[in-house]
Amino acid sequence: MSPRDYELVKGEDIRDARSGRRKSDPRPRRLLVVQEEARPAVDVFEEDMVMTFPHLVVREAIALVALTLGLVVWSIFANAPLEEIANPLATPNPAKAPWYFLGLQELLHYYPPLVSGIILPGLTILALAVVPYFNVNLTRAPLWATDRRQKLVRLTAAIIAVAALFYVSGASPVWPIIGPTLAVGGLALLPGLIGGERGVLGWLSTRSLAFWIFVWFVVVAVTLTMIGIFFRGPSWSLTLPWVDGVYY
Amino acid sequence: MVSGEVFSTAARPGGFGRRVWRSIVRHGFPDTNRNRSLAVFSNLFLHVHPVKVRVEAIRFTRTFYLGGLAAALFVILTVTGVAVMFYYHPSVPRAYADVKDLEFVVTAGVILRNVHRWAAHAMVAAVFLHMARVFLAGAYRPPREFNWVLGVLLLVATVFLSYTGYLLPWDQLAYWAVTIGTSLAAAVPLVGGDISFLLLGGNQIDENTLLRFYVLHCVVLPLVLTGLFAVHLWRVRKDGGIYLPPEATGRATRVVDGEPTP
Ligand code: HEM
Numbered sequence: 001m002s003p004r005d006y007e008l009v010k011g012e013d014i015r016d017a018r019s020g021r022r023k024s025d026p027r028p029r030r031l032l033v034v035q036e037e038a039r040p041a042v043d044v045f046e047e048d049m050v051m052t053f054p055h056l057v058v059r060e061a062i063a064l065v066a067l068t069l070g071l072v073v074w075s076i077f078a079n080a081p082l083e084e085i086a087n088p089l090a091t092p093n094p095a096k097a098p099w100y101f102l103g104l105q106e107l108l109h110y111y112p113p114l115v116s117g118i119i120l121p122g123l124t125i126l127a128l129a130v131v132p133y134f135n136v137n138l139t140r141a142p143l144w145a146t147d148r149r150q151k152l153v154r155l156t157a158a159i160i161a162v163a164a165l166f167y168v169s170g171a172s173p174v175w176p177i178i179g180p181t182l183a184v185g186g187l188a189l190l191p192g193l194i195g196g197e198r199g200v201l202g203w204l205s206t207r208s209l210a211f212w213i214f215v216w217f218v219v220v221a222v223t224l225t226m227i228g229i230f231f232r233g234p235s236w237s238l239t240l241p242w243v244d245g246v247y248y
Numbered sequence: 249m250v251s252g253e254v255f256s257t258a259a260r261p262g263g264f265g266r267r268v269w270r271s272i273v274r275h276g277f278p279d280t281n282r283n284r285s286l287a288v289f290s291n292l293f294l295h296v297h298p299v300k301v302r303v304e305a306i307r308f309t310r311t312f313y314l315g316g317l318a319a320a321l322f323v324i325l326t327v328t329g330v331a332v333m334f335y336y337h338p339s340v341p342r343a344y345a346d347v348k349d350l351e352f353v354v355t356a357g358v359i360l361r362n363v364h365r366w367a368a369h370a371m372v373a374a375v376f377l378h379m380a381r382v383f384l385a386g387a388y389r390p391p392r393e394f395n396w397v398l399g400v401l402l403l404v405a406t407v408f409l410s411y412t413g414y415l416l417p418w419d420q421l422a423y424w425a426v427t428i429g430t431s432l433a434a435a436v437p438l439v440g441g442d443i444s445f446l447l448l449g450g451n452q453i454d455e456n457t458l459l460r461f462y463v464l465h466c467v468v469l470p471l472v473l474t475g476l477f478a479v480h481l482w483r484v485r486k487d488g489g490i491y492l493p494p495e496a497t498g499r500a501t502r503v504v505d506g507e508p509t510p
Contacts, residue, residue: 047497048303053278053287056297056306063313064320071324071370075362082351085344086423088452095424098414100372100407105428117432129400131383132393140386214383248421 081248093234094247102228103221109236110170124217140208144192152192159185176227180219188212296481298489304497305490310385314378318406319477321371326470328364336416338462340455343418368410375406387491395483398476405473412465415458426461427453 050056097105107116143151163181166174190196191205233239233247262270275286285299304310335354336346350357379399382388388396415426430453434444449456484490 047492049300050303050306051281051284052297052299052301053284053294056301057288057294059306059308059313060316063316067317067320068324071363071367072359074366075359078362078366079351079358080362080365081419081421082347082417083420085341086418086420088423090420092420092424095428097425097428098411099369100376100410101429104432113432113435114437117435125400125404128379128403129397132388132390132396211384214380218380 094232094236096228096232096248099225099229099248102232103224106176106224106228106232107174110172110174140210142206143188143209143212144205148192152189155185155189155192159189176224177220180216180223184212184216184219296485298485302489302492304492310492310496311490312377312381314374314381318371318374318378319481321367321374322473322477324367325364325371328360328367329466329470331360332364333466338416338459340418340458343416343458347417347419368413372406372410375403379403385491385493392483392487392491395480395487398480398483402473402476402480405469405476409465409469409473412461412469415453415461416465418458423453426457430457 096102104116104121107120110116111120159181162185163178166177166181187204188207191201194201196202196205229248230241230246231238233244239247274290275283278284278287288294288297288299332350335350335357337343347361350361352358354360382396382399411426411429415422430444430447433447434440436443445451447457447460448454449460
C-alpha cells in the first residue's frame with residue numbers, strides 16, 4: 001500500500017480517482033496516511049506499565065543516594081588540587097587547561113588558535129546540533145545491506161581523503177586523528193570486504209553509516225583528550241605517564 | 249474528584265499532627281494506585297513524571313540513568329556550591345586565602361570543596377556519556393530532534409559552568425588553565441579583541457575577570473542550565489517518553505503491579 005492509492009480530500013471536494021471528475025458524494029470517507037519512514041515515536045499502547053510511585057521514584061532515590069555516597073567516599077580519599085597563589089609572572093610548564101579541553105589544547109599543537117580553538121570546536125558543536133535535521137539515517141539501515149561495491153569505493157576514498165587532510169594540513173601530521181580515522185574506518189570497511197553474518201563481524205555489518213561517523217567522532221575526541229591528559233609534559237613534549245607521572 | 253475524601257481533613261479522626269501532615273500531603277498512604285497517582289501528580293517535584301511508566305523505559309541498561317545522574321550532580325553541585333559561597337570572596341588575594349581556609353580551617357571544609365570539585369568533573373563526563381547513549385540508541389531522531397539541540401546547548405552550558413568555576417580558587421592551576429582558554433577567544437577574526445576584553449573585564453586576567461567568572465558561575469550559568477533543563481525534561485515527556493526500540497515495545501497492555509486499573 002502506498003500513499004498514492006489514496007486521494008487527498010479537501011472539504012466536500014471529492015474526486016473520482018480515475019476520471020478526476022468531481023463527485024457529489026457526501027458519505028464520510030476513511031483516509032489513510034502511510035508514513036514511509038520508521039518513526040521512533042509512534043504511539044504504542046501495548047506495553048507493560050508500572051506505577052511511577054514506587055517503582056521509578058525508589059530507583060531514583062537509590063541512584064541519588066549511591067551517587068552522593070560515592071562522591072563523599074571519593075572526596076575523603078582524594079583531595080581537589082590547590083597550588084600556589086596565582087602568579088602572572090611565573091608560567092608553569094606545561095600549563096594545561098581543564099581535562100575536557102585538553103583535546104583542543106592538543107590540536108593547538110598542530111593548528112593555529114583560530115583553527116584549533118575557534119573553527120574546529122565551533123564546527124563540532126554545529127555538526128552535533130544539526131545531526132537530527134539532516135535525516136541522519138532515520139531507519140538506521142545497515143551500511144552494507146545495499147550497493148556494496150559502490151559503498152566500498154566511496155567509503156575507502158572518504159577515509160583516505162580524511163586521513164590525507166589531517167596528514168598535510170597541520171604543522172605536523174595529526175596522528176591522534178589519522179590513527180582513529182584509519183582504525184574506525186577499517187572496522188567499518190571490514191564487513192563490506194570480507195562479509196560475515198555471525199559474531200562480531202555480523203554485528204559490525206549491521207551498523208549504520210551514522211553509527212560509524214559518531215563512533216569516529218567519539219574515538220577521535222577521546223584519543224586527543226587522553227593524549228593531552230596523560231602523554232604531554234613540559235613544552236607539550238610527549239611523555240609516558242608510567243615513567244614521568246601525569247602533568248596537569 | 250470525590251469531595252470529602254481527598255481534601256477534607258477536618259472531619260477525619262486523628263490528632264493535631266495528622267491534621268498538619270494532611271494539610272501538606274493531601275493523599276493517604278500510597279498503597280493504592282489512586283494514592284500512588286496522587287503521590288506523583290500532587291507533588292511539584294514528582295509531577296515531572298507521568299503517573300505510570302513503561303517497564304522497559306526505567307530499565308537501568310536502557311539509559312544508565314545518565315541524564316538523571318547529570319541532573320542529580322547538578323543538584324549536589326548547587327547545594328555544595330551554596331555552602332562554599334558562604335566562605336568565599338571573589339577578590340584578589342582574598343579568594344585564594346578563602347579556599348586555603350576551606351581546606352585547613354573550616355570544619356569539613358575540605359570534604360565540601362572536594363565534593364564540589366569532583367562532582368563538577370563527574371557532571372561533564374556524565375553529560376558527554378548521556379549524549380553518546382542518546383545517539384547510539386537513535387533517540388535523537390524525529391520527533392526528538394529539538395530535544396537533542398537543547399541537549400547540545402546543555403552540554404555547552406555544562407562545560408562553561410565548569411570552566412568558569414575553574415578560575416575561582418585563584419591558584420596557579422586556575423590562573424593558567426583559564427589563560428589558555430581565554431587567549432583562544434582573542435583568535436576570533438575581527439571581534440576577538442572585544443570578546444576577550446568583555447570576558448576578562450580588561451586586557452588581562454585579574455580581579456575583574458575573577459568577578460565576572462564568579463557571577464557567571466554562581467548566577468548566570470546555573471540559571472541558564474536550570475531553564476534549559478526544565479524544557480529538556482518537559483520535552484522528553486512531550487516527545488513520547490524515553491525512546492524505545494521496536495523490539496522493546498509491543499506487548500499487551502497491563503499494569504504489572506498493584507491493583508488492576510479500572
Ligand atoms: C545538563 C545536561 C543534561 C541533563 C541534566 C539531561 C537530562 C536528561 C534526562 C533526565 C533525560 C531522561 C532520559 C535519560 O536519563 O536518558 C534526558 C533525555 C534526553 N536527552 Fe538529555 N540531559 C542533558 C544533556 C543532553 C545532551 C548533551 C544531549 C544531546 C546532545 C541530550 C539529549 C537528550 C535526548 C535526545 C533525550 C531523549 C532520550 C530518549 O528519548 O531516549 N541531553 N536528558
